[in-house]
Amino acid sequence: MQQESVMTIAHLYKSFGNNHVLIDFNLNLFKGENVVVLGRSGSGKSVLIKCIIGLLKPDKGDIVVFNESIGKMGEVELDKVRARVGFLFQSNALYDSMTVRQNLEFPLRRHWLAVTQDAVNKMVMEALEDVGLAHTIEMMPVELSGGMRKRIALARTLILKPDIILYDEPTTGLDSITGNEIISLMIDIQKKYNTSALIISHDMNCVRRASDRVVVLYEGTCYAAGTYADLLLNEDPKVKQFFEQAIK
């Protein structure tokens, strides 16, 4: 049976001056699939994810999300797509001046203007319960631990019930136990809501546990792709360098 593609990246190029970050990058993301983009620091993983969500404009190439090209969209169309594509920022990007409740309400009110207060409250509580932090609803981000902030950021991403979630280094800066909890949460969310996810990471534990498919980003291109088990056996030295540590 042919899988339904929710996102296609075709021949993507992005440079900053003489620094060519993405060179003819190609990727397909299918419905209900978790794809991890694996690459070294500074390899262009975050640039890729920011091109997908429209925060950066690619120099060349096309990104098609739900059969519509991001590059051809105006602001209004792009906002509609953004309501269906969640983005978990590496730094969490919680609004410091807002409580947890206000942080979660913000995207709701922005994307769904006609939503009632009762519906907003219900959705906020549901998203917080999904990440196990309903008790933090009136707290400020500064009062939360790193792991809690990551969970709240995830709840804010989930609140719009996105079809695709983009995770930018979801376990960076967390201890291994908290990192594992976040990965478990990501897997649970995928199962519960049947979301597709593009996960940017260099954490091999995250790659192993969360991926259905792994894409190795090397020197701006999609260097290798396959399941974790496939790539673990790959003899190419450039691929092997990522997996050596995992084997050890």
Next chain:
Amino acid sequence: MHQSTPLQLFLAEVGQIARFAGKFLLQWFKPRYEFAEFIRQCFIIGYQSLPLVGLTGFIMGLVLTLQLRPSMVDYGVESQLPAIVGIAIVREIGPVITALIFAGKIGSRIGAELGSMKVTEQIDAMEVSGTNPFKYLVVTRVLAAICMLPVLAILSDAISLYGAYLGVNIKGSTSFRLFWMLVVDNLAFNDVLPAFIKTFFFGFAVGVIGCYKGYNSKKGTEGVGQSANSAVVISSVVIFIIDLLAVQITDFLGFN
């Protein structure tokens, strides 16, 4: 590699600020209107600045009177002290000092707040959440600064004049009614209007420069500090430049 000279860097910065100000002018009247955020910013920028502006205004009026008094006595025009102080405060010292205090408090606040939002990706998060961050963060703050600084300047003038009244009475005896009469009788429309109008431009400068520095903050937390610092320094210099231009313009238009 070609290295820019300080003059080129300065001109480039001026150009960038002018473009940023132009973007504000283009965006502020276009929907969607962030009215709730504008009101919140008016509260923060205006109401929460009032104690500081009031205190400095009071001290300024008091000190100015005490400093002027000996010279006025020497020339035998002590009775004109309220008139001189009134003109000095309303025409020049009130608006400029209020704007400088405002630049220190609000310019640094805006620079640091937006700078911190920039380096922690909060501005990107806002964009992803279907919000135009320029409208939500910049337009609201600049408009609030434009609206609140004139109000603060008027209140500061009033408090300064009260300080001046107390200053007059430390070594003399003048009723409040007489003091007020001497101040008002010697103030003309030409004294009040240009001084009031220039405070809108001061507010615009502080708002735009604070937002520009914060919105374009780089280099992590170090950059946030630099943004806050340079927002105050540049705003303060620009306030004096606007003041200088305002004097020339009012002179040219025959207001002086």
